[in-house]
Amino acid sequence: MSGIVLTIRDPAGPPIDMSGVLPERLAEGGREALAGLMLVRGRGRHRLDALFTLEDSGPAGTLILHPGGAVLDGVGTGMNTGEIRVEGECGAYAGSAMRGGTLAVAGNCGAFAAAEMSGGRLRVAGDAGDFLGAPLAGGTRGMSGGSVVVMGNAGDRVGERIRRGLIAVHGRVGSLCGARMIAGTIVVGAGCGPDPGQAMRRGSILLAQAPDAVPSGFVDGGMNDWLFLDLMRKELIDGGAWPSGFPTAGTRARRLIGDRSAGGIGEVLVLAEA
Amino acid sequence: MRLNGVHIEDTFAEAFPMLGTRLVITADTPAWVQAAVVSMTGFATSVIACGCEAAMERVLPPDETPDSRPGAAVLLFAMSKAELAKQVARRVGQCVMTCPGTACYAGLRDGPTIPLGNALRYFGDGWQIAKRVGSRRYWRIPVMDGEFLCEAATAAVDGVGGGNVIILAANRRAGLAAAQAAVLAIRDVPGAILPFPGGVVRSGSKIGGKYKGLIASTNTAFCPTLRAAVPASLVPEGVESILELVIDGVSEATVAAAMRAGIGAVADLGAAGGVVSVTAGNYGGKLGRYQFRLHEVMA
Secondary structure (H helix, E strand, O other), rough: OOEEEEEEOOOOOOOOOOOOHHHHHHHHHHHHHHHHOOOEEOOOOEEHHHEEEEEEEEOOOOOEEHHHHOOOOOOOOOOOOEEEEEEEOOOOOOOOOOOOEEEEEEOOOOOOOOOOOOOOOOEEEOOOOOOOOOOOOOOOOOOOEEEEEEOOOOOOOOOOOOOOEEEEEEEEOOOOOOOOOOOOOOEEOOOOOOOOOOOOOOOOOEOOOOOOOOOOOOOEEEEEEEEHHHHHHHHHOOOOOOOOOOOOOEEEEEEEEEEEHHHOOOEEEEEOOO | EOOOOOEOOEEEEOOOOOOEEEEEEEEOOOHHHHHHHHHHHOOOOOOOOOEEEEEEEEEEEEHOOOOOOOEEEEEEOOOOOOHHHHHHHHHHHHHHHOOOOEEEEEEEOOEEEOOOOOHHHHHOOOOEEEEEEEEEEEEEEEEEEEEEEEEEEOOOOEEEEEEEEEEEEEOOOHHHHHHHHHHHOOOOOOOEOOOOHHHHHHOOEOOOOOOOOOOEOOOOHOOOHHOOOOOOOOOOOOOOEEEEEEEEEOHHHHHHHHHHHHHHHHHHOOOHHHHEEOOOOOOOOOOOEEEEHHHHHHH
């Protein structure tokens, strides 16, 4: 059994909720089950094959989406296994609540990508919106596992309340990166907006350069050698998650400890000062 | 069997199941690696009184260590998982964590879990940091020279302890030369260690003794100075010195390979080198699960 290529029939129109379109559906029920899935677009419910053309192609168990200019929300939501490739842009909630498998987006993706993700891999070749790896609206838990790599920039509140896992943004992130972070690792390859790690308890935020502003609850721990950076660099380079702006050797970094105002002992490590 | 004029006795070494683990220790320089390893494997010759048996398995070049620094692989063996866990925590905590610039990693992945950083993290007094890198979890413990990086846990393997080779020589100099040659050969066998000083034992023991409560006492049957006095003496005429090599390994095959390497090195010196014969220690086959017959090992 090959994979399936889904190509949008009419790119114009309201967003499509793709949250049920998963590789496991294809594995369980085959092409027919996938074609019969009911999707919400705007106020209407439509069969998947009414919105997309289906073509057998690609590796087994893989869904390849050609969104054209359409807005596809919830791509890979709740995904457990297999692979989804998006040959274009994603709307909001890409990979949210994802538990396994791989979601690769060739373009940008909207807000809440990888929100409440607990496993698997999300790769975004373009930019990501706000709340990357954060809790869903009203939720209290951010990402709790898996890895996210964004080759471009990301918005505000990247990794808010993250508990486990890795978020690597090669470009710049907005404000409040890692706010209320509990543990895990966030890597930012370019500039970082104000107040990273506000109210964080534990975890690491690795920055290529000093942030625009640091929360008042952080203290400067000074320069030192951090051996774990060497292990992390090897691991992330292999996964394409070590930003090009980061040093390729050495373990020195400036460490900011906080957020002490929340009793936290997390860290913001600024590597480029080494 | 006779190899190069050396008589290989038709007997067997009796060995026991032990639980072992491998640790990888790194530091800024080879000298500091050695300092940590020597300290950590000190007083770890015999489970009879040391709690575990441990020694360096081999030196690791930077390209074989997790953090690309000089390192060494160390093997520890104990009689139970609980004792192994206790010895690992104590020895890493007191001898590796205390040594400047060191880090400690698991050298085994599969098997029952032995706490490593998980047991030592409390030293951080609340400032310790867990960090997952890939599939591995580490503890970063703040110390006075920076940070002690220690993998959270290592794994245990069903090993074999007490493999042995006994060298009977014409004199002490010849016996020592033969033993040292065997040690060098055995140290090239991956997964095997020689826990005694320099890899050699001169005070081999038997079970019990004439004094109440004694676990072990001198192996009178192999004491050349008692040959005339002990009826059950196993010291042939012309033998003045006997040395033993005790081998622990991560598997039965490893111990057999180490014994083969050691006996082969002794035989290479030959009778001309003052070696009279090679034998092995056993308890009649009643105590140990493993029996390494010398003739089969050398076949």
